[in-house]
Amino acid sequence: MALIVQKFGGTSVATSEKILAAARKAIRAHRDGDQVVMVVSAMGKQTDMLVDLAKQISDCPPAREMDMLLSTGEQVSVALMAMAIDSLGFSGVSLTGAQIGIMTDSIHTKARIKSISTDRMQKLLDDGNIVIAAGFQGIDEDFNITTLGRGGSDTTAVALAAVLGAATCEIHTDVDGVYTTDPRVLPEARRVHRISYDEMLELASLGAGVMHNRSIEFAKKYGVAIHVRSSLSDADGTMIVTDPESDQQAVCGAAVTKNEARVTVIGVPDIPGTSWEIFSRIAERNVTVDMIVQNVGAGGKANISFTVPLEELDETKSALRQAVDEVGADSFTCDDQVSKVSAVGLGMAAQTGVADRMFAALSEAGVNIHMITTSEIKISVLVHRDQAQAALRAVHHVFALHEQPAGVESIRSLERGENAVRGDVAAIVADLQGADMEELVINDVSLDGDQARVTIAGVPDQPGVAAQVFQQVAAAGVFVDMIVQSFDGVDGLATLSFTVPRSNLDEATAAAEGLRQQFDGLHITRGAHVAKLSVSGIGLRSHTGVAIRMFRTLSDAGVNVAMINTSEVRVNVVVAGAEGDRALGCLQAAFDAQ
Ligand code: ADP
Ligand code: ASP
Numbered sequence: 138m139a140l141i142v143q144k145f146g147g148t149s150v151a152t153s154e155k156i157l158a159a160a161r162k163a164i165r166a167h168r169d170g171d172q173v174v175m176v177v178s179a180m181g182k183q184t185d186m187l188v189d190l191a192k193q194i195s196d197c198p199p200a201r202e203m204d205m206l207l208s209t210g211e212q213v214s215v216a217l218m219a220m221a222i223d224s225l226g227f228s229g230v231s232l233t234g235a236q237i238g239i240m241t242d243s244i245h246t247k248a249r250i251k252s253i254s255t256d257r258m259q260k261l262l263d264d265g266n267i268v269i270a271a272g273f274q275g276i277d278e279d280f281n282i283t284t285l286g287r288g289g290s291d292t293t294a295v296a297l298a299a300v301l302g303a304a305t306c307e308i309h310t311d312v313d314g315v316y317t318t319d320p321r322v323l324p325e326a327r328r329v330h331r332i333s334y335d336e337m338l339e340l341a342s343l344g345a346g347v348m349h350n351r352s353i354e355f356a357k358k359y360g361v362a363i364h365v366r367s368s369l370s371d372a373d374g375t376m377i378v379t380d381p382e383s384d385q386q387a388v389c390g391a392a393v394t395k396n397e398a399r400v401t402v403i404g405v406p407d408i409p410g411t412s413w414e415i416f417s418r419i420a421e422r423n424v425t426v427d428m429i430v431q432n433v434g435a436g437g438k439a440n441i442s443f444t445v446p447l448e449e450l451d452e453t454k455s456a457l458r459q460a461v462d463e464v465g466a467d468s469f470t471c472d473d474q475v476s477k478v479s480a481v482g483l484g485m486a487a488q489t490g491v492a493d494r495m496f497a498a499l500s501e502a503g504v505n506i507h508m509i510t511t512s513e514i515k516i517s518v519l520v521h522r523d524q525a526q527a528a529l530r531a532v533h534h535v536f537a538l539h540e541q542p543a544g545v546e547s548i549r550s551l552e553r554g555e556n557a558v559r560g561d562v563a564a565i566v567a568d569l570q571g572a573d574m575e576e577l578v579i580n581d582v583s584l585d586g587d588q589a590r591v592t593i594a595g596v597p598d599q600p601g602v603a604a605q606v607f608q609q610v611a612a613a614g615v616f617v618d619m620i621v622q623s624f625d626g627v628d629g630l631a632t633l634s635f636t637v638p639r640s641n642l643d644e645a646t647a648a649a650e651g652l653r654q655q656f657d658g659l660h661i662t663r664g665a666h667v668a669k670l671s672v673s674g675i676g677l678r679s680h681t682g683v684a685i686r687m688f689r690t691l692s693d694a695g696v697n698v699a700m701i702n703t704s705e706v707r708v709n710v711v712v713a714g715a716e717g718d719r720a721l722g723c724l725q726a727a728f729d730a731q
């Protein structure tokens with residue numbers, strides 16, 4: 138007898154017929170001998186309707202009251218689900234987050250789970266009941282109702298699967314699995330048989346709305362195998378597990394966040410501490426910052442650009458009005474007409490020539506790239522919103538994502554194999570008791586002192602430039618690690634920086650020099666010895682404080698940050714080579730001390 142968690146999303150419980158259909162699925166598993174915990178979302182668009190209603194009353198409703206309001210959606214659906222199970226002749230018991238004992242912090246509307254008690258659920262299961270848990274909600278230590286953020290029922294489901302030691306966590310939704318990109322946006326998207334936690338984490342936080350990104354953090358941390366499948370059929374869907382679908386492909390998926398905004402702070406004094414000051418002001422308001430790019434400009438002043446979700450732009454602006462004065466920057470500009478398009482894949486960490494293929498495809502599609510950032514397993518570009526769809530299609534096509542890669546095993550054998558990885562479930566569950574479940578985990582702080590940097594300033598902001606540079610670099614067989622392209626905020630010019638192994642610096646510089654034939658006024662500099670410092674772990678992006686803690690530590694040590702990139706599992710910064718060892722020591726002290 139196994140214990141399984143089955144989560145049903147909003148569209149899968151949108152009507153009474155659908156609730157009954159979901160109840161029948163749970164009953165079938167129960168009859169087959171499994172203990173079943175259902176996690177249920179609010180019906181259909183109920184949460185959106187409640188948000189709308191609140192907005193009609195107030196422009197700025199108190200977050201505590203929003204949680205009180207939004208949690209009612211799930212309370213309705215769990216009660217109806219229990220009635221459905223009862224009407225079909227079985228016994229179901231509905232529980233709210235508070236009744237289960239899902240304890241969270243007090244950050245209303247974005248609360249994190251601290252602990253979950255299993256006693257009540259386990260007793261109900263042992264007594265032969267199907268347990269029906271309300272998704273998306275919890276309770277803080279003062280008994281206030283909290284919610285986990287939009288889409289948070291996935292996180293409830295995976296967290297319950299973790300603490301209960303479930304054999305699998307099934308996510309029943311309105312698509313039959315995880316696709317290479319949103320199939321509603323690109324019909325040529327392909328359903329993948331399996332995807333790794335790291336890839337799904339990146340895709341989820343870069344726009345693939347099929348899973349709440351924090352649910353994948355849980356799954357990775359506690360080794361929960363997730364099966365994403367259609368609520369309308371019994372066909373196999375996609376397993377989210379440790380390994381990727383194929384170890385031969387560089388890219389496994391693409392995603393777009395349509396509503397993004399770009400912010401550039403101009404004329405920031407290029408002295409340690411300014412980035413920290415700026416980002417801590419923004420983090421205080423719980424804004425999630427991405428694509429941070431900093432380039433040293435003329436006269437000891439730098440420009441820092443980054444992106445934020447469009448709906449958080451107003452908060453960001455108000456934080457910046459304060460920060461710009463404090464750090465002595467000149468001004469800031471914003472562009473609210475941009476979208477972020479990303480390619481993700483574990484395979485790109487080991488293959489050359491991935492970025493240049495993406496840039497070439499975008500160039501051929503006539504897409505202008507405003508900004509670029511990369512990490513080990515993703516490449517993100519910022520484009521004008523009108524070009525987002527064309528950009529996504531070009532990226533999907535160039536990596537042949539519509540085609541199944543070689544060597545894909547069948548899903549059933551994967552599911553069984555991966556569950557074995559969980560090993561001693563009792564030990565894992567014991568480990569969880571008393572732990573702060575969504576606490577940031579830092580696995581490693583490391584230094585790569587063997588890199589060099591090339592920076593090309595004065596690059597015209599027009600389609601095809603990045604493609605030309607990286608085609609030349611790839612033709613020389615050079616592995617490019619970090620790439621950032623900034624928006625300079627002046628004269629339609631951009632600055633492009635990248636790092637390569639030190640032994641390849643000459644080839645990389647030659648490729649950059651080759652651009653002078655096409656473009657006037659380029660300014661090419663190189664750092665023959667730079668150090669890349671990395672902090673790796675789980676929860677790095679949802680805990681916005683990690684990048685800030687790195688900035689602050691380096692700033693206190695008087696070390697200047699030349700480049701930065703962030704991903705779900707790692708934050709990297711590039712500093713002068715001579716500073717590498719000292720900076721590493723400071724970061725180790727800062728992160729071990731937590
Ligand atoms: P639920 O209400 O069941 O939680 P969601 O609407 O949150 O469902 O998630 C399912 C939707 O996610 C799909 O209808 C699809 O349009 C969208 N989606 C975005 N990216 C992807 C992807 N890569 N694969 C599958 N679906 C995706
Ligand atoms: N009902 C919540 C929402 O719509 C949570 C969820 O469905 O996951 O965001």
Ligand code: MG
Nearest residue numbers: 146288346347
């Ligand atoms: Mg969802």
